[in-house]
Amino acid sequence: MTSLKDVAKRASVSLMTVSRAINNPGLLSQETYRRVKLAIEELNYVPDFSARKIRGEGAPPSIGVLALDTATTPFSVDLLLSLEKTAQQHGWSTFVVNLFDDNDAEQAVDKLLSFRPAGIVFTTMGLRKVHIPERLSGKPLVLANCVTDDRAVASYIPDDFHGQYLATHKMITQGYRKPLCIYLPDCTLAGVRRRQGFELAWQEAGVPDAARQQHLPFGDQYYLDTAKIIAAHLRDGRPDFDLLVCGNDRIAFVAYQYLLAAGLRIPQDVAILGYDNMVGIGELFLPALSTVQLPHLDIGREAALHIIEQRNDVETHQLSSPLLLRASTR
Template identity: 75%
Template structure:
């Protein structure tokens, strides 16, 4: 990688002149600046911003360091990172991401993040979960995105899963559905409880019998998504399905359900309606017919987390952000 010294040598100027060309070009003669710029372009020189931060150079934009636990592994979680970066850029800040894929890497990741001297830190995860704040980050400007912690001195921005399922269920009731089969996420998943509670509240408020609901949870583990088929099969009779709408814990469950229902000759939504959750990026519109689902607010979570650092917000509470219903043709 080219250094400041390499640029100075190629441009036949001093190192100080190269530094001025990068930080204060107005102080150089036009022909000198052009010569330095050509050398920079030829060598593909990239200024060392981290070193300049250490020296206290105020021309370097403040940065947000992102400690991302599995966040870069799914498309809809990547939305959070992109939104965070875009928001930072709009306010003249920069961002960098340190990916964390296991607890074994935690110490190295923390050291790497702190060595870059961020003005604030966002700790984010793939899938809503509870985390423990690393000790080295506890006294730093920190905000959580898509995760929570037992430490009440840290602000968190998360999806309002209760509200999302509540509003979606109210819409189902408005459209006349009264015999749902609900296949929820595993009970140990943080989002599962609030979603089930939101559905049950909407059901009670409509004067309907919660005890009559058909409600099951899939078992934890990727291999158990295919159990969706057996769960649906229990409620299919010779006379037709014993439910009028299938409420799915997420779009992956809905994806399996679509294949099975259609293979059994059932029409969506004429015979059975289907409701998903998450709005997986690039997937919802590919269902035939289009899947009605609840949108996880990853874009807004990323934006609010960035603004929390940039605006130096004082709030230290958990902020649950709305999950809107996206109506397509499956309802």
């Protein structure tokens, strides 16, 4: 492995000069910095930040990410990517420690703290309420895509209520009057808040209350119940609803398969509104799915900046979830 001494020899400079080129390039002349940089590139030298930390030298500050399902599923990967990119832009580094069960976090927290992060971001896949491990008490901490009742701590989450409210308002202005709503389980924060947003928009519009609403049971195995619910609202093969409001894009995915297999057209016979703009899937529906964008990129960025800028507030910040209108609605 290439050492600092190898770089110094190739650039014909001292070890101190190479160190300055890495940590304080402004102290060097442009020509000297160019020579050191060229030597680093030619030798593929990678600074050993762990060794520098042991020696008490200036390694980049780091953000430790405690990830509950965030890194092990495809649905919220944008959050982690945005967090890391923001940290890099500010000269920070990040590392992820996966948490597989928020009720048994001791080992994961010990591992995370062993790296001595300057701050910690606790993230989850899907908005949920979490328990903060006791060992994180007093540490610079921010929550991303989750909230807690344990103690006052800042969090950055999607504004699911207003996301659904604004999307529903748009559907009403497009003329839909007979929606069928299939929500996420009513034991989930997103399921409850999205239903509340829909109901307020519908009430404020003053249109006849023809909405049929239903929550799926909790558990991935119940997504297929979407087909059964839709089947119960077909009369002689025709839907008794003009708009299907889906709790997320996975529900919409099942709905597409069932409706198209039944010979129904989207949106001519039934319009479909999703939620999440699921990573890697949201744009692959045919016809393209109208959906609400979860602000995972914004959540990751703001959570990183909360640590980097040493923000002191302990508020719950709800970030905007915009509607993406596509071909599945008029």
